[in-house]
Amino acid sequence: MIVAKLIDTTLCIGCKACEVACQEWNDQEYTLGTFGGTYQTMPDLSHNFWNLIKFNEMERDGGTSWLMSKYQCMHCADAGCLAACPAPGAIVPRANGTIDFVHENCIGCGYCITGCPFDVPRLSPTTKKVYKCSLCSDRTAVGLEPACIKTCPTNCLTFGERDELVRIAEARSVELKADGFADAGVYNPPGVGGTNVLYVLKHASEPEQYGLPKDPQIPWTVSLWKGPMKWLGSLMFWGTILGAFFHFVIYGPQDPAKHGHPEKEDEPSDKF
Amino acid sequence: MTNSDEIRIPRFDAYERVMHWMSALSFGYATLTGLAIWSPKLYWMAAVLGGGFHVRGTHPWSGVVFAVMIGVMFRRWAAGMSLDADDRVWLTRLHKYATHDHGALPPSGRFNAGQKMLFWSQVATTLALFATGIVLWFPESMPRSLRLASIALHPLAAIGSITNILVHIYMGTAAVPQSMRAMLRGYVVPEWARFHHPKWYKAWRASHHS
Known part of the structure; x- marks a missing residue:
């Protein structure tokens, strides 16, 4: 069963309880951030901060609007981090669809970091290893929902079977359209085979407004x-090695x- | 009268030999660690060399040593590495060289045209490896566009460089007897010099036995 997390951004009240729950469950050290004049807790993700509620503040719909988004690992079906990883066993796609980092490998x-189209993994300056949201694989493995889901007070976050959540998300965007949000829709980008973190967006044709790439690949x-x-490498190396060997055998x-x-016989002799 | 085998013509002085072997050792280490990270099928080499984490830490430093040594080599040899008219003809008759038809080849100087081409292609690939290597070394300080380019260009330059060196190793060991001694002990015998590098040999002879 593929599991997923659904983020209905229209229900987010920006309480950041999910951030706290994430820090608590994953036992992250507290790092003092910088205040950038926004309601955001931190300016960006870091190796010990895996879940950031972004307050995308903008003038639209005839007033000031917050397009809330939850910035974290998207657990792609076709993951760029995994494609780029050279260390066997360091990034493991779990049977339930979770992309898990195994730090000992x-x-x-x-x-x-380069392969991820969502710019999520972060290098720790102390351990020199890379960290990100694990979808609480240590909780989901024993049948618990991720910490952020558990703590969300508004049902903005839902955890469950992926196919079921896709249906719920589509039903919700139909509802939003009926409420006058004509551009409402689901963010589930096909370029990475779909993501196991799904969004319901009010402005689905402009995911960049939420800090989400339009067509991640x-x-x-x-x-x-x-x-x-x-x-090419195998061809060049083996071709050269075999070529040299058979050159020697023949010539x-x-x-x-x-x-x-x-x-050359006309040249000075080497007898002196 | 002296037996020609006892005459030693100095070919590489100690500075050149150390410079060459420093390049060779750092290149060898960078190649083994690089190949380990390059393909999961070769990842066992990382275990042999101290584990993937260790290898990721040391590979860039071996690259720095190699790039510095290529810089030293450039200062020492670049002036003598430009192709002359004979070299250009030599290159068009590479197949004659490969099939031991040496009579069809114009005479070479201290380095033949093949060695000169090796030198320049190593300079070019080392520049590419160094530039892309620095980008890959510090992923969080570099723009993503550069990192994406380097992920493909670094191994591409390495394939070119390693292929060159495989040919170089074959030439320096099995294909041209006594050339290894030239790089290890520094000298060659007249017969060798006259056959492989006639113009260089003539110049040496003119200055020693006129």
Whole structure:
């Protein structure tokens, strides 16, 4: 069963209880942030802060509007971090759809940071390894819902079977459309095979307004590196090694006694 | 009268030999650690070399040592590495060289045209590896566009560089007897010099036995 998290951004009141629950459950140290003149707790995600409620404040719909969004790992079906990771066993796609980082296998190269189209993984300056939301895999493994879901007071967050949540999300956007939000819809980008974190957005045609990429993809340079370039490398290395070996078998070494030529005989002798 | 085998022509002085082997060792280490991270099939090499985490830490430093040594090599050798008219003809007859038809080749100087091409392609790939390597070393300080380009360009430059060096190792060991001694002990015998590097040999002879 693939599980998912549904974020109905229209129901978020910006209480940040999910941020606190995330910090508590994952036993994260508290790091003093910076105050940027907004209602946001932190300016950005960090290695010890995996879940940020963004207050996207803007002038629209005839007034000031907050487009709330929950910035965290999207647990992509086709994950860019996993595609880019060179260390076997460091990023593990669990059977329930969770993309889990296994830190004892992480080598700290940071390729996942580059491969992720959502800019989520963060490098720890102390452990030199990379961290992000695990969808509370240590809770879901024993049948509990993630900490952020458990604590949400408005039912903005729902956890459950993915197919069921997609149905709920679509029903909710139909409801929103009926309420006059013509652009309402579900964010479930197909470029990464869909995400196991789904959003209901009031302005679904402009996900950038929520800090979400319009059409996230696994970067083509990552695919090139992991795909055709491996073939090119094998071809070049084995071709050269075998070529050199058979060159030796056929022609042998260069030998001045055998391969010298008449012109050179005119040159000064090496007998003195 | 002296037996020609006892005459030693100095080919590489100690500075050049140390510079060459420092490059070779750092390149070898960077290659092994790089290949380990390059393909999951070669990841066992990381375990042999101290584990993936260790390898990720040391690989960039071996790259820095290699790039510095290539810089030293450039200062020492670049002036003598430009192709002359003979070299250009030599390159068009590469197949003659490969099939031991040395009579068809114009005479080479201290380095033949193949060695010169190796030098320049190593300089080019090292520049590319160094620039993209710095980008990949500090992912959180670099723009994503540069990191995305480097993820593909770094291994591409490495494939070119490693392929060159595989040819270089074959030439320096099995294909050209006595060239290894030149790089390890620094000298060659006249017969070798006259055959492989006639113009260089003539110049040496002119200055020593006129």
